[in-house]
Amino acid sequence: MKQIPVGIVTLIAGILITLISLWVGQNNHLLPEQASLQAPLVDNFFNVMVAIGTALFLVVQGAILIAVIKFRRRRGDNSDGEPMEGSFPLEILWTIIPGIIVIGLGIYSVDVYTEMGGMDAISHHGMSHESMMTETKSNPIGIGSTPVNEGKPPALVVNVTGMQYAWLFNYPDKNVDTGELHVPVDQDVLLNISANDVIHSFWVPQFRLKQDAIPGQATQLRFTATKTGTYPIVCAELCGGYHGSMRSSVVVHTPEEYDRWLAENQVSQ
Numbered sequence: 001m002k003q004i005p006v007g008i009v010t011l012i013a014g015i016l017i018t019l020i021s022l023w024v025g026q027n028n029h030l031l032p033e034q035a036s037l038q039a040p041l042v043d044n045f046f047n048v049m050v051a052i053g054t055a056l057f058l059v060v061q062g063a064i065l066i067a068v069i070k071f072r073r074r075r076g077d078n079s080d081g082e083p084m085e086g087s088f089p090l091e092i093l094w095t096i097i098p099g100i101i102v103i104g105l106g107i108y109s110v111d112v113y114t115e116m117g118g119m120d121a122i123s124h125h126g127m128s129h130e131s132m133m134t135e136t137k138s139n140p141i142g143i144g145s146t147p148v149n150e151g152k153p154p155a156l157v158v159n160v161t162g163m164q165y166a167w168l169f170n171y172p173d174k175n176v177d178t179g180e181l182h183v184p185v186d187q188d189v190l191l192n193i194s195a196n197d198v199i200h201s202f203w204v205p206q207f208r209l210k211q212d213a214i215p216g217q218a219t220q221l222r223f224t225a226t227k228t229g230t231y232p233i234v235c236a237e238l239c240g241g242y243h244g245s246m247r248s249s250v251v252v253h254t255p256e257e258y259d260r261w262l263a264e265n266q267v268s269q
């Protein structure tokens with residue numbers, strides 16, 4: 001170690017930590033499969049945070065480890081430690097770096113939320129203050145149309161009702177009521193969400209989408225499923241004694257399968 005300059009060692013450590021962090025960020029496999037158009041947006045953001053978190057972990061734990069080994073008390077050394085006064089440049093550095101990271105992530109998260117359709121309700125209803133007060137009751141809040149779908153009507157509308165302890169799905173112009181959500185793949189779907197009793201939360205982990213169901217306040221969740229299959233719907237808001245059993249499924253069909261399912265259910269009802 002004595003022959004290699006500290007600058008070189010730090011540089012190599014920095015490159016290694018960066019490479020490892022980027023790799024962990026891309027290969028953490030912590031999230032379930034992606035089944036909606038919105039899912040990759042959330043996951044990219046999550047992976048950036050995991051990469052930053054990994055780098056911080058390695059730097060902090062590495063510094064502790066080096067300090068523990070290099071500055072340990074040697075046998076027979078009973079002297080006091082060196083008096084440390086702190087370091088002003090260092091204080092500035094470790095305040096500014098997290099500051100930049102947090103502000104950067106904040107801006108990035110707003111961008112992701114906008115891309116997902118989260119700003120739709122705000123941009124539509126964000127008028128004068130008085131009209132806000134009267135409008136918020138009637139207009140739905142939540143995840144609306146993405147900037148790409150702006151102004152286009154959704155391909156399918158489903159009314160979703162949360163109650164202790166079940167989800168009910170109503171297909172308004174098809175006369176179908178079910179306890180399980182069925183949607184066609186690659187179609188723009190709008191859920192109009194309401195609650196009968198207490199606050200619930202409609203969550204599909206594979207879609208990376210979650211929206212509260214609130215008594216007296218309509219909410220919406222607009223999404224496009226991108227992968228056929230059956231995914232869990234989970235109530236993500238503690239809503240009472242049997243909250244844990246408030247689960248259902250969303251079945252994403254091919255268009256033909258979806259039409260068949262719809263026809264069968266219209267007949268039986």
Ligand SMILES: [Cu+2]
Nearest residue numbers: 200235239246
């Ligand atoms: Cu619930």
